[in-house]
């Protein structure tokens with residue numbers, strides 16, 4: 001697991017002034033992504049304050065050597081998959097070098113700062129792309145409060161299926177419709193059937209929802225037939241982001257028996273464009289919360305002492321919506337929920353180990369969603385299905401509007417931050433998209 005080193009030192013400031021004193025992209029974060037500067041082709045970059053560090057430009061300027069150079073070469077193109085394939089060593093070397101290059105007290109500052117015009121782009125003038133070419137997208141169901149809230153409608157006394165505490169439940173979702181933040185999402189049409197309808201009809205989704213999830217980007221991966229052991233599973237996590245698993249609830253409710261979600265889920269998924277690395281997250285690792293008394297211990301192939309001790313993350317999550325009414329009155333987005341990744345029943349390493357335990361091969365750039373991360377109470381519910389109790393209970397916004405499910409023009413915004421005394425706070429940027 002990533003160590004805490006000088007790149008996490010809260011006293012380290014950057015000569016990129018906007019990075020200092022902000023809780024999103026200070027020099028202690030350095031998340032990776034792919035961006036296009038105005039009029040330029042997509043390329044790998046690192047967020048620093050309100051600027052983007054151009055990895056290809058830094059390579060051209062001869063600023064890298066050794067392992068950091070190998071990583072920079074793999075990260076300079078239009079997708080981060082080649083860097084993802086390299087694993088933790090080169091990624092950590094790139095972080096150390098970029099941190100040194102951008103540090104206010106860096107030994108080479110007098111040489112580097114004059115190159116700022118070539119090395120840095122204003123983020124506001126760039127377009128963020130998908131960080132990787134996504135070939136596979138698996139969506140888990142690891143948020144136990146969400147699973148319980150969903151299951152309660154089926155069976156109030158036994159909301160969780162008997163497998164839930166043994167198997168990290170998931171389904172294979174669709175990679176072709178994964179889009180980065182700011183790409184509008186079209187309301188899907190589909191087959192819907194209310195209980196009172198004698199037959200289904202085809203038309204626009206009437207219960208369009210979001211799901212607040214953590215995005216897990218896969219690193220090196222494994223050969224087919226060779227499972228990744230739980231003890232080494234964390235080494236296959238390239239980094240984390242946010243994902244909105246847009247969900248057409250009426251379509252999902254009609255289609256899901258017996259094979260599970262299909263068209264209710266595969267029309268669009270929005271990911272945040274910046275990937276926060278395990279190195280940046282090292283100070284925010286925590287123990288996996290102990291299972292409640294009476295819950296079974298995971299089977300041995302999903303159990304690792306070190307993973308239980310430090311394999312969870314303390315990441316505060318928030319979901320907001322902005323509506324036409326709020327925007328017209330100049331009001332800020334309405335916060336719908338706040339939860340934390342410690343609300344996950346399984347660690348991310350357990351998801352990786354389980355996914356490969358039958359021999360399935362993971363590849364660099366594969367994407368996992370953790371499943372909706374809801375807190376234990378209504379304030380933490382990470383989907384409108386839960387908040388509205390399937391449409392029965394509306395939320396009133398500051399504009400006077402009410403919402404059960406999403407309406408056209410609504411914008412869904414997810415944010416995530418890590419805080420720990422003695423360390424610089426870091427953020428994930430936004431996962432944001434408007435419904436049209």
Ligand code: CA
Nearest residue numbers: 139211245371
């Ligand atoms: Ca989901």
